[in-house]
Amino acid sequence: MTRKKKSLLLFIPFVVIYFIARSLPVEPCEFLHEETYNEEGVLDYCGPGDSGFVDLTTRKWPLKMDLRALGGLEPNKACEFEINLKEFDGSPLAADEVALSHTQKIHLLAIDSTLQDYQHLHPEPDSLFDGIWRFKITPKYSGEYKIFLDLIPIRSPRRILLSGSFSVDGPDRGVQDKTHSTQVSVGSRKFAVEIEPNEFSDEVILTFKARDELGSPLLLRPVMGAHAHMVAFDWERKGFAHLHPLETEDLTGPAVRPSSNDLQFSFNSSEIEQCRLWVQVLLEEDEFETFIPFNLDFRELPHETN
Numbered sequence: 001m002t003r004k005k006k007s008l009l010l011f012i013p014f015v016v017i018y019f020i021a022r023s024l025p026v027e028p029c030e031f032l033h034e035e036t037y038n039e040e041g042v043l044d045y046c047g048p049g050d051s052g053f054v055d056l057t058t059r060k061w062p063l064k065m066d067l068r069a070l071g072g073l074e075p076n077k078a079c080e081f082e083i084n085l086k087e088f089d090g091s092p093l094a095a096d097e098v099a100l101s102h103t104q105k106i107h108l109l110a111i112d113s114t115l116q117d118y119q120h121l122h123p124e125p126d127s128l129f130d131g132i133w134r135f136k137i138t139p140k141y142s143g144e145y146k147i148f149l150d151l152i153p154i155r156s157p158r159r160i161l162l163s164g165s166f167s168v169d170g171p172d173r174g175v176q177d178k179t180h181s182t183q184v185s186v187g188s189r190k191f192a193v194e195i196e197p198n199e200f201s202d203e204v205i206l207t208f209k210a211r212d213e214l215g216s217p218l219l220l221r222p223v224m225g226a227h228a229h230m231v232a233f234d235w236e237r238k239g240f241a242h243l244h245p246l247e248t249e250d251l252t253g254p255a256v257r258p259s260s261n262d263l264q265f266s267f268n269s270s271e272i273e274q275c276r277l278w279v280q281v282l283l284e285e286d287e288f289e290t291f292i293p294f295n296l297d298f299r300e301l302p303h304e305t306n
Contacts, residue, residue, distance in 0.1 A: 051203065052268035053232060053241040053275070056148070056163045062088035065149065067164040074169050075142050083123055083133040092131020099152045102224040102244070103254065107150040108135055109240060111233055113143045114173050115276040118231070118291060142170025146237045176235060178274055180297040188213040191292045193277065197301045202270035204298070206230065208263045208279055217260040219284035225254030228263050232275040232296070243267055258284055269298045
């Protein structure tokens with residue numbers, strides 16, 4: 001049997017499962033986790049999501065994404081993009097077929113080749129044409145950018161993750177600093193991530209701490225239904241993990257009040273040994289969100305010895 005036929009046979013079951021799920025009379029997120037509704041009765045939250053890293057070079061979903069820049073690409077210059085989302089049968093993925101997850105229909109994660117420019121964006125659907133979504137990005141650097149889409153089709157039993165790329169004019173910077181680093185200062189503010197390994201599983205607990213110059217906890221305002229968002233990329237940018245806090249408030253619905261608590265995240269690190277971890281927060285006195293980078297090397301963690 002040829003490699004092409006083998007790949008087709010492996011892909012067919014996923015397609016069958018996808019279309020069976022679409023035909024079931026279920027509510028959005030029924031297969032996923034806790035769900036809540038806003039005042040208009042519309043589903044607006046789909047829980048904390050998965051805790052593991054997903055390698056998109058080995059896992060595929062029956063959706064197709066075409067990405068097109070609507071202008072020239074240069075560092076520090078805004079450019080609009082168009083995304084064409086189609087289902088396996090060629091039909092467009094319309095806006096009303098995508099559930100809101102953490103207050104947004106599509107989460108777009110963009111990262112450059114050095115993993116120093118990370119941007120979290122939300123494409124908007126075209127008002128006339130189903131399946132067409134648009135977003136605007138201002139890349140900081142030249143070289144290749146990878147983008148990842150994270151969305152939940154209403155009739156799908158799981159998240160859909162898609163990937164693409166675009167290139168910004170100029171030399172590829174190509175230098176990556178992978179040094180293990182769990183403490184970062186931004187001005188007078190200090191941020192840290194503590195890693196608690198579990199000797200019985202590949203799950204680790206990441207505790208995020210935010211402090212002012214006096215060492216007092218900073219107040220975090222809710223952003224997209226949580227007090228912080230974590231995204232972990234492997235250095236080859238094969239995939240990512242999109243993590244949300246293990247907060248009591250998050251178990252019943254989106255976070256709505258500021259919090260000064262340290263935040264814990266569960267992360268399954270079995271697929272990668274190293275990663276660049278970006279933490280996204282909205283501090284009480286700030287107008288815009290802060291993005292904090294950490295480098296995690298799980299080989300640096302202490303191991304139990306008998």
